[in-house]
Amino acid sequence: MEPLLKLTNVKKSFGEIHAIEQVNLDIHKHSVIGLVGGNGAGKTTLLRLMSGVYRPTSGSVKLENSRPISEMRSVLGVVPESTGLYSKLTAWENIRYHSRLHGIDDQLAWDRTYRFAKLLDIQESLHRYTEGFSRGMKQKTALLRALAHGPQILLLDEPTGGLDVTSARIVRQLVRKLKEEGGTVIYSTHHLAEAQQVCDRIIIVHNGIIQADGTPEELLTLTGTKSLEEAYVSLTSEAARPRMEESEQPSKISKIWRRLFTPKHQLEVDEDE
Amino acid sequence: MSSRKRIVTVAKKEIIEFVRDWRTIVALVLIPLLLFPLLFIAFPVVMQNEATELEQKTVDILIQSNDIEDLLVDLLENQTALVTVMTLDENLTTLSDADNDTVELRNLEYDAILRMELRNDTWYYAILHLSTSEQSNEARGRILDVLIDWEDDLRSQRIESAGLDVESTLDPLQWDGPISDADVATKGEQAGMLLSLFIPFVLAIWTASAAVQPAIDMTVGERERGTLESLLSLPLTRTELLLGKWLAVVSITAVGVTLQIGGLLFGIAYLASDFIDVPSLSFAAIVLLALAVGFYGTMIVALYLALAMRSKSVKEAGSVLTPITLAMIMPILLTQFINLDDVEMFWFGVPFVNVLLGLRELLLNRIIIEHVIVWVLVSSLICLLTVRYAAKQFHREDIITTKS
Structure with missing residues (x-):
């Protein structure tokens, strides 16, 4: 069966930093795939490559029938880690803004939104400004926004990060329901237990490399361990690198300027490091 | 779309x-x-109010002169001014030399000091004032207004006494008609x-x-x-x-x-x-x-x-x-x-x-x-x-x- 999304020899570098190295992935329909890894592992970069926000340095990201990802954004629904809601718009206005840019009729978008809003129990808040929303409400609204145009693939970046137990549970239930309805979800998390609960397939990313890819049972067999936690530890024993953003360097002028206003003893410590 | x-x-x-x-x-x-x-709206109103307020204030003027005419004193008093007359210090190098009177002006005892001296047929004068004080500037302005009118009268008297026509002597070149009529721009x-x-x-x-x-x-x-x-x-x-x-x-x-x-x-x-x-x-x-x-x-x-x-x-x-x-x-x-x-x-x-x-x-x-x-x-x-x-x-x- 042809994969819905195919990453072939994908490499992503930012200057001299290699964020993602030689990734090959096939994402098939009707599955929930967990991207698991620590901070700075490369999960978000991988998701941004899948959503077309980043272009691969080498290799290719293609949808089925070899369509380039840039032409196929309409089949994607993306929930970034930050949720990305406009605080001076209501929840529905936020959703409608994205669905309009997807070219979806307002009524159709509203019907879909209302249906999922009932599942997430926020139908009463759709006409409220998102300014006062809790983290959970924001996450749910971002999910509705990603679903309003009926995407084939849903990309979720840490969707339960910062949520209380009940909200996180509701989000997981929604993901499972989407799978039952034939959807495909790529779910990034650093919680193994959560991935085990929700995902059919777990991809362990560490230092920009896919260390393992398979069902929970396959990961246990691969590592010869009894629990996923042990499997994860054995697969990610190499020291984690710092986050990409932290590795970015200031400009030469900024460096010189900063040195002028840094005490000499502090400069010596920095140089030693 | x-x-x-x-x-x-x-x-x-x-x-x-x-x-x-x-x-x-x-x-x-x-x-x-x-x-x-x-x-x-606000600018003209504020400016008008401030100007009226200043015009109504009584200013303190000190005249230092040995030859001052009573007419000039009367004219100054008519400008809402409290006028004091003193003799002129003979040791001044010029009438503008403010050294001796600086303190009085700075302490606002007087808003302005008019010094006048008649040498031959010419009146010499100086007005000492504190340019950073609005009231001192106002006093100086009033003195100048009076002096200009007084000078005009004096000039006219002297021209007439020489047997000349005042207007044609003082203003031999005159614009005819309203100035704005001569501008062809609409x-x-x-x-x-x-x-x-x-x-x-x-x-x-x-x-x-x-x-x-x-x-x-x-x-x-x-x-x-x-x-x-x-x-x-x-x-x-x-x-x-x-x-x-x-x-x-x-x-x-x-x-x-x-x-x-x-x-x-x-x-x-x-x-x-x-x-x-x-x-x-x-x-x-x-x-x-x-x-x-x-x-x-x-x-x-x-x-x-x-x-x-x-x-x-x-x-x-x-x-x-x-x-x-x-x-x-x-x-x-x-x-x-x-x-x-x-x-x-x-x-x-x-x-x-x-x-x-x-x-x-x-x-x-x-x-x-x-x-x-x-x-x-x-x-x-x-x-x-x-x-x-x-x-x-x-x-x-x-x-x-x-x-x-």
Whole structure:
């Protein structure tokens, strides 16, 4: 069966930093795939490559029938880690803004939104400004926004990060329901237990490399361990690198300027490091 | 969905979000609309009140003279002044030598001191005052008024006593009829001349300053709030995103500028019509004026969006755009000093200056085809370059990562 999304020899570098190295992935329909890894592992970069926000340095990201990802954004629904809601718009206005840019009729978008809003129990808040929303409400609204145009693939970046137990549970239930309805979800998390609960397939990313890819049972067999936690530890024993953003360097002028206003003893410590 | 619709969708959302902030309405609608009418009302009222208040005050004047005439003292006392007369110190090098009386003036014991001395047939005088005191200046003014009238009388008496006609001796060259009748420029053209020094200044400063906040908010602000990433994963090209945001910033700025110019013209037409008329412009001049403003707005907004998007944080964007806005005063000032009757062609090839010069010419209802062609071509090129530069910034991959 042809994969819905195919990453072939994908490499992503930012200057001299290699964020993602030689990734090959096939994402098939009707599955929930967990991207698991620590901070700075490369999960978000991988998701941004899948959503077309980043272009691969080498290799290719293609949808089925070899369509380039840039032409196929309409089949994607993306929930970034930050949720990305406009605080001076209501929840529905936020959703409608994205669905309009997807070219979806307002009524159709509203019907879909209302249906999922009932599942997430926020139908009463759709006409409220998102300014006062809790983290959970924001996450749910971002999910509705990603679903309003009926995407084939849903990309979720840490969707339960910062949520209380009940909200996180509701989000997981929604993901499972989407799978039952034939959807495909790529779910990034650093919680193994959560991935085990929700995902059919777990991809362990560490230092920009896919260390393992398979069902929970396959990961246990691969590592010869009894629990996923042990499997994860054995697969990610190499020291984690710092986050990409932290590795970015200031400009030469900024460096010189900063040195002028840094005490000499502090400069010596920095140089030693 | 067409590209145009996506651009309009982005622009509409940006405008709605911006307008929902009441501070924006105050800054971009109320202040520009009311600024000039308030200035036209408040300035004359305040100035008139202050002048009346000062005129009614009694000032303390000290006269130091050995030869002062009683008539002069009476004339000064009629000016609501308390006059004290003393003899003149004989040790003064000149009458302007204030050394001995500095303390009295600084302590405001007297508002002004008039020194007078008659040498042969000529009166010598000096008025000592404290120029940093309004009341002292007022006292000096009143003394000067009295002295001028007294001198006129004295001059007339001396001319008459020499057997001459006073008027033809003092004023042998005289203008005949009202001066304004001799000016062939219409009132509308005169207004255009005055406003051509004023409107480009207002337009340029207001466009530059009104565009800063929305340009930052819609680019690096959006990145800092974390809303940019989800937007970039939509079926929307980055050029469409730039154009949508550009359209929003231009619309917001245009509303602010239009209201300010509207307020200015309203102020002129209804509140200051005694002093200045509404300029008379042809239809072609109005169309070209709109084009010039459009060019200026396009260049500024595209440049601001690009620089704001390049910045790593809202703070950095503010640090970059504020000095640029202030630097915009340079071409504006240059434009004010250029003589339009003898303007060299190259000025119409200098970006920003050319559009402002074009505005000045058009406000005078002068359409000089060669000038128009040069500033339209050069400005079109600069617009294209600034928009391309902005597009380049929007296509950068790192625009979603923030340092804040």
